[in-house]
Amino acid sequence: xxxxxxxxxxxxxxxxxxxITCSHNNIATNDYITWYQQFPSQGPRFIIxxxxxxxxxxxxxxxxxxDRKSSTLSLPRVSLSDTAVYYCLVGETGGFKTIFGAGxxxxxKA
Amino acid sequence: DADVTxxxxxxxxxxxxxxxxxxxxTKGHDRMYWYRQDPGLGLQLIYYSFDVKDINKGEISDxxxxxxxAQAKFSLSLESxxxxxxxxxxxxxxxxxxxxxxxxxxxxxxxxxL
Numbered sequence: 001x002x003x004x005x006x007x008x009x010x011x012x013x014x015x016x017x018x019x020i021t022c023s024h025n026n027i028a029t030n031d032y033i034t035w036y037q038q039f040p041s042q043g044p045r046f047i048i049x050x051x052x053x054x055x056x057x058x059x060x061x062x063x064x065x066x067d068r069k070s071s072t073l074s075l076p077r078v079s080l081s082d083t084a085v086y087y088c089l090v091g092e093t094g095g096f097k098t099i100f101g102a103g104x105x106x107x108x109k110a
Numbered sequence: 111d112a113d114v115t116x117x118x119x120x121x122x123x124x125x126x127x128x129x130x131x132x133x134x135x136t137k138g139h140d141r142m143y144w145y146r147q148d149p150g151l152g153l154q155l156i157y158y159s160f161d162v163k164d165i166n167k168g169e170i171s172d173x174x175x176x177x178x179x180a181q182a183k184f185s186l187s188l189e190s191x192x193x194x195x196x197x198x199x200x201x202x203x204x205x206x207x208x209x210x211x212x213x214x215x216x217x218x219x220x221x222x223x224l
């Protein structure tokens with residue numbers, strides 16, 4: 001299983017773009033990169049998933065370089081409600097053995 | 111109505127007691143999972159099930175057992191609860207037919223073992 005490394009915490013201000021980078025040097029050919037968001041005392045919520053290049057949805061963008069050894073979750077114009085923990089997961093799309101690390105705690109300030 | 115429900119939402123019990131946490135889903139998914147989360151940490155996979163007859167151990171299955179009573183129901187049991195099993199427990203589901211995997215989580219059960 002590919003191990004992921006991401007910053008423990010990040011601070012931002014409302015209206016700014018936030019980029020959270022995740023390292024996954026041992027990513028396998030069949031692995032996808034998935035990001036989840038978790039608010040306190042709630043279950044994680046799927047944000048975005050990708051394999052290579054760029055993926056965008058209504059919530060975020062995911063940038064994956066050609067070597068796929070890292071990925072960056074980009075949150076445009078964050079608000080206070082984006083304060084949460086963000087998890088980067090790497091694994092086959094079956095997902096049953098994906099590992100949730102400690103995640104990145106994002107604090108958005110007014 | 112929530113697609114993934116967990117009961118109870120909160121439970122306080124004593125060391126040595128048998129506890130069952132229940133999970134039900136209306137999403138029609140074949141795959142179900144149980145995770146635990148300790149304060150300030152990520153989620154650890156306890157057990158997962160691909161269908162009613164397929165149950166597998168996760169990272170931290172010792173001290174836990176599960177039962178997949180039907181496609182929609184997946185129960186987690188602590189045969190003899192101990193204090194270090196105090197944690198937040200999440201059930202999740204996913205559709206194994208899809209290449210694009212997404213897990214849907216329940217609201218969690220907060221378990222305290224005294």
